[in-house]
Amino acid sequence: MQFWIIQGLNSLxxxxxxxLLSSGFSLIFGLMRxxxxxxxxxxxxxxxxxxxxxxxYDGLNLWMMVVVAGFAVAALGGLFERLVLTRxxxxxxxxxxxxxxxxxxxxDACLVLWGGDSIPVPTPQSLQAPTRxxxxxxxxxxxxxxxxxxxxxxxxxxxxxxxxxxxxxxxGVDDRQMARAVxxxxxxxxxxxxxxxxxxxxxxxxxxxxxxxxYPGLDADMLPLALIVVILGGIGxxxxxxxxSFLIGFIYTFGIALFPELAxxxxxxxxxxxxxxxxxxxxxxxxx
Amino acid sequence: xxxxAAALIGGSLLLPPFLAGDFYINLASQILIAAIxxxxxxxxxxxxGMTSLGHASYLGVAAYISALLTSRYGFGHGAAAIISxxxxxxxxxxxxxxxxxxxxxxxxxxxLALSQVLWGLAYRMSNVTNGDNGITGxxxxxxxxxxxxxxxxxxxxxxxxxxxxxxxxxxxxxxAFGSSLKGVRDQPRRMAALGFNPWLIRWITFVYAxxxxxxxxxxxxxxxxxxxxxxLSITSSAEALLGVIAGxxxxxxxxxxxxxxxxxxKNYASAYLERWNMLLGLIFLFIVLVMPAGIxxxxxxxxxxxxxxxx
Numbered sequence: 001m002q003f004w005i006i007q008g009l010n011s012l013x014x015x016x017x018x019x020l021l022s023s024g025f026s027l028i029f030g031l032m033r034x035x036x037x038x039x040x041x042x043x044x045x046x047x048x049x050x051x052x053x054x055x056x057y058d059g060l061n062l063w064m065m066v067v068v069a070g071f072a073v074a075a076l077g078g079l080f081e082r083l084v085l086t087r088x089x090x091x092x093x094x095x096x097x098x099x100x101x102x103x104x105x106x107x108d109a110c111l112v113l114w115g116g117d118s119i120p121v122p123t124p125q126s127l128q129a130p131t132r133x134x135x136x137x138x139x140x141x142x143x144x145x146x147x148x149x150x151x152x153x154x155x156x157x158x159x160x161x162x163x164x165x166x167x168x169x170x171x172g173v174d175d176r177q178m179a180r181a182v183x184x185x186x187x188x189x190x191x192x193x194x195x196x197x198x199x200x201x202x203x204x205x206x207x208x209x210x211x212x213x214x215y216p217g218l219d220a221d222m223l224p225l226a227l228i229v230v231i232l233g234g235i236g237x238x239x240x241x242x243x244x245s246f247l248i249g250f251i252y253t254f255g256i257a258l259f260p261e262l263a264x265x266x267x268x269x270x271x272x273x274x275x276x277x278x279x280x281x282x283x284x285x286x287x288x
Numbered sequence: 289x290x291x292x293a294a295a296l297i298g299g300s301l302l303l304p305p306f307l308a309g310d311f312y313i314n315l316a317s318q319i320l321i322a323a324i325x326x327x328x329x330x331x332x333x334x335x336x337g338m339t340s341l342g343h344a345s346y347l348g349v350a351a352y353i354s355a356l357l358t359s360r361y362g363f364g365h366g367a368a369a370i371i372s373x374x375x376x377x378x379x380x381x382x383x384x385x386x387x388x389x390x391x392x393x394x395x396x397x398x399x400l401a402l403s404q405v406l407w408g409l410a411y412r413m414s415n416v417t418n419g420d421n422g423i424t425g426x427x428x429x430x431x432x433x434x435x436x437x438x439x440x441x442x443x444x445x446x447x448x449x450x451x452x453x454x455x456x457x458x459x460x461x462x463x464a465f466g467s468s469l470k471g472v473r474d475q476p477r478r479m480a481a482l483g484f485n486p487w488l489i490r491w492i493t494f495v496y497a498x499x500x501x502x503x504x505x506x507x508x509x510x511x512x513x514x515x516x517x518x519x520l521s522i523t524s525s526a527e528a529l530l531g532v533i534a535g536x537x538x539x540x541x542x543x544x545x546x547x548x549x550x551x552x553x554k555n556y557a558s559a560y561l562e563r564w565n566m567l568l569g570l571i572f573l574f575i576v577l578v579m580p581a582g583i584x585x586x587x588x589x590x591x592x593x594x595x596x597x598x599x
Contacts, residue, residue, distance in 0.1 A: 035393045037400075087577060093339055094576040096396060097533070100341070100526055101572025108566035220522065224404035227397050235394065261415070264408045271401065272386055279389040 005136050007257050008250075013142035013211065015249025016149025020204030021222060022229040022241045023156060024197030030173050030236025031193045033092055034085065037099040040223030041106035042073050042198045046205025047214040048110055049073075051119040062124045062206065070203035077198025081191050107219050116216055121209025141210055148207065152200070153242055160238065169193060173236065225252070228271050234284025243282060297541075301447060305440045313439040314511075315555060319548045320443075320450040321507045326531040326547035327457050328500035333529065334538030335461050336493045337473035338388075339396050341525050342403030345383070346501030348520030349406065350376040351509035355423045356416070365429030373502045380498020384491045403525060410517035422516035426509060436510065446507055453500055458540055460496060469493055523565060527554070530568065534575050 025039045049072060050065040080102060088094040127141040160166035171179040172186050180186050205218075212218060229248050233240025251270060255263035274282060304316045325347055332338045353372035357363040363371070387398045410417045417423070428436040436442045460466055471479045472486040480486050509515050518524065527550050535546025553571070558564050 029393075033393065035397055084573065084577070091576075092393065096339075096341075096393065097529075097576045098573050100522075101569040101576070104523070104526070104565045104569030104572070108563055108569065112563070112566075220404070221408075224401050224408070227401040227404070231394075231397060231401060235397075261413050264405050264412060268402075268405055271398075275386055275389045275398065279394075 002136065003257075006138075007253055009138055009142050009146075011250040011253040012246065013145045013249075014253055015246035016146045017204055017208045017211070018225055018229050018249055019149050019242055019245035020152055020200055020207065022226045022233070022245055023153070023238060024200040024204075025226050026230050026233070026236055026238065026241045027156075027169075027193055028197040029230065031169055032085075032190050034095045034099065036194075036197065037096060037223065038077075038080070038103045038106065039197070039201050039226055040219035040221075041103040041110075042077060042201035043205040043208070043222050044110060044214070044219040045076070045106060046070070046073055046202035047121065047209045047212065047218060048114055048119070048205075049202075050206040050209045051121045051214040052114070054122060055119070062121070062210070066203045066206045069206045070199045073202025073205075074195040074199030078191055078195040080198075081194040085194070086187065086190070103219060103223075107216070111216050114214065114216075118213050118215035120213045121206075123210040145207060145211075149245075153238075156238060165192070225267075228267060230281070232271055232274050232281060234281025237281070237283040240281055240283035305443055310439045313443050315552070317439070317443045317446045317511055318555075319551050320446040321504055321511060322528070322531065322547040322551045323544035324450050324453045324500060324507065325504035326528050326535070326543040327454065328497045328504065329528045330532045330537055330543040331457060331460070331493055331497040331500075333532050334536075334543070335466065335469050335473065336490055336497075338391070338490060338494070339529070340387075340399040340497075341396050341522065341529065342383075342387075342399030342401075343497070343501055343528055344520050344522070344524035345399075345403040345406050346376050346380055346498045347505035347508055347524065348410065348515075348517075349379060350502035350505030351515045351519060352410065352417060352423075354506055354509050355426050355515045359423060359426055365427075369429070369506055372506060373499065376502035376505065377495060377499045380501070381491075381495045384494035384498070388487060388490055388494065400522065400525075403520065404522065407517055407520040407522070410520050417517070420517065422514055424514050426513040426515070428510045428513065442511065446511070449503065449507060453503060454544070457500065461540070465489070465492075523568070526572070527568065530572060530575065534571075534579075 021039065021043055024042075025036055028034055028036045028039075046069040049069040050062065053060055053065055053068070054062070084098050084102070085095055088098065123141045127144055129140060131138045131140045131143060158166075160169060168179070168184045168189055171182075171184055172189050176186055225248060229241060229244040232247065233242070233244025247270065248267070251266055252263060255266040259266065278284075304313050308316070325343070328346075329340065329343045332340050332343070350372045353375055354365075354368045357368035357371060358365060383399070383402055387395050387402065390398055411419055414420075428442065430436060431445070434441060436445050461469070468479065468484055469489055472484065472489045476486045479489075505519075508519065528547065531547035531550045532543040533546070534549060535544065536542030550571075553567070554564055557567050561567075
C-alpha cells in the first residue's frame with residue numbers, strides 16, 4: 001500500500017513538472033507554430049543555475065531561485081526570439097532547426113561550464129521533514145510541487161482566459177492575420193509568449209532540481225517527455241498539456257517502478273494509441 | 289556538362305585506395321556511409337517534404353540488431369544482415385503508419401519522440417544493449433570469402449554498396465513514382481483529386497528511406513566494429529539532416545556532399561576541440577540563417593550567374 005501511495009505521489013509530482021515544461025511548449029506552438037526544441041535545454045539551464053547559486057551562496061533559497069532562474073531563462077529566450085526566430089517568420093522548418101541548433105549550443109555550454117558530474121539541488125530546509133497524513137509518510141517537497149503545478153495551471157488559465165493579454169494571445173492563435181488587422185501587435189506577443197514559455201521551463205527546471213538534480217543529458221531526457229505530453233494532449237491546448245502531463249507522469253513513474261526495462265516502451269503505447277484514433281491529440285483542435 | 293561532372297566525381301571516388309594512406313581511406317569509407325544515410329533521409333526531406341528528426345532510428349536499430357545477432361547469438365553475417373535490414377524496414381513501416389498520421393511539424397515531433405524513445409531504450413535496457421558501454425568486439429563480414437578487415441578492402445565494399453544505393457535512389461526519384469512523390473510534396477490536394485493516394489505514396493517513401501537507412505546502419509557497424517547509444521541520438525539524426533540541408537535538400541547529389549562536409553568537419557574539429565555539439569549547433573544557425581537553400585544549389589546558382597555574365 002505504501003508503495004502505491006508513494007509512487008502515486010511521485011507520479012503526481014512528475015506530472016506537475018511535466019505540466020510546467022509542456023505548457024510553455026504548447027503555448028509557444030499554439031501561437032507561433034514553432035516546435036521549440038530548445039525547451040529541454042531551457043529546463044536544464046534553470047536546474048543548473050539553481051544548483052550553482054544555492055551551492056555558492058547560503059542566503060539564497062529555492063523559491064528565490066525559481067524567480068531568478070525563471071527571469072534569466074526568459075530573458076535568454078526573448079533574446080533568441082528577437083535575434084533569430086523573427087528572421088525566419090516565413091520558414092517554419094528553419095525555425096525548428098535553429099531551436100535544435102540552440103539546444104545543442106546550450107547543452108554543450110552547460111557541459112563546459114558545469115562539467116560531466118551531476119550536481120544536486122538541496123531541498124528547502126523547511127520542506128525536508130516528511131509529512132504524515134493518515135499514517136502514511138509523504139515527502140513534503142513533492143506534495144508542495146504538485147500544489148505549485150496546480151496553482152500555475154490556474155494562473156495560466158486566468159492569464160489566457162480572463163486578461164487582455166490572454167485575449168490577444170487567443171486572437172493570435174485563432175487567426176493571426178485578422179488579429180494583426182485589428183491592431184494587435186502580434187510580433188510583440190510572439191516575444192512575450194516565447195519569454196513566458198521559456199521562463200516557465202526555467203522555473204520548472206529549478207523546481208525539478210531537488211528531485212532530478214542537474215546533470216548533462218537532462219535536456220535530452222525531458223524533451224521527449226514534453227513532446228509526448230503535447231502530442232498526447234493536443235498541441236496548443238493548455239488542458240491537453242495538463243491531462244497529458246499527469247497521464248505521462250503516472251505511466252512513466254509506474255513503468256519505471258514496475259518494469260524498469262520497459263518503461264520507455266510503455267511510454268510509447270498511449271502516444272501510439274492516441275495518434276491512431278485522434279491524430280490531433282486528446283484536446284487538440286483539427287487544423288490547429 | 290552534368291555527365292562530365294558525374295564522371296569526374298565517379299572517377300575521383302576510385303582514386304583513394306591508390307593515392308591515400310589508411311587514415312584517409314578510412315575517412316573516405318565513413319563519408320560513403322554518411323552519404324548513403326543522408327541520401328536516404330533526403331528521400332523524405334527533399335523529395336517527400338517530410339522533415340524527419342528521427343532518421344537515426346533506422347541506422348541505429350539496424351546496427352544494434354546486427355551487432356547483437358553476430359556477437360551474442362552466434363548468427364553468421366549474411367543471416368544477421370538480412371534479419372537486421374528486414375527487421376528495421378518493418379519497424380520503419382510501423383513508424384511510418386504512426387508518424388504519417390500527422391504532417392509538417394507534427395510529423396517532425398512524432399519522429400523525434402519515437403527516436404528518442406529508442407535512444408532511451410538503448411541506454412536503459414543495459415542487459416540487452418550493454419547500455420552506455422556499447423557493444424564491442426564485433427567483426428566485419430567476409431563476403432565471398434574476401435576479408436574486409438583492411439581499410440582498402442572495406443573502402444571498395446562501401447563504394448560498391450554506396451553506388452548501388454545512389455543508383456537505386458536515383459531510379460526511385462526519377463521514376464513515375466518519384467514524380468508522384470514530388471507532386472504529393474507540392475500539391476497534396478490536387479494529387480488526391482487526380483486519384484493518387486498521397487498517404488500511400490508518402491508511406492512507401494518512408495519505408496524505402498528506412499530501408500536505405502538500415503543499410504547505412506549495417507555499414508556503420510561493420511566499419512566501427514562497435515555500437516553505442518549515441519548513434520541513435522538526436523545528434524546523429526541532426527548531423528544527417530544538416531548534411532541534407534547544407535548540401536541542398538531535393539537535389540540528387542547534394543546531400544552526399546553535405547554529409548561529406550559534416551563528417552570532415554566533425555573529424556577535423558574533434559581533433560582540435562571537444563565541442564562538436566556546440567559547433568554543430570552554430571553551423572545549424574549559420575546554414576539556416578545564411579544559406580537556406582544549401583551549398584550545392586548556392587554553388588550552381590553562382591555558376592549560372594557567372595555564365596550569364598559572359599558575353
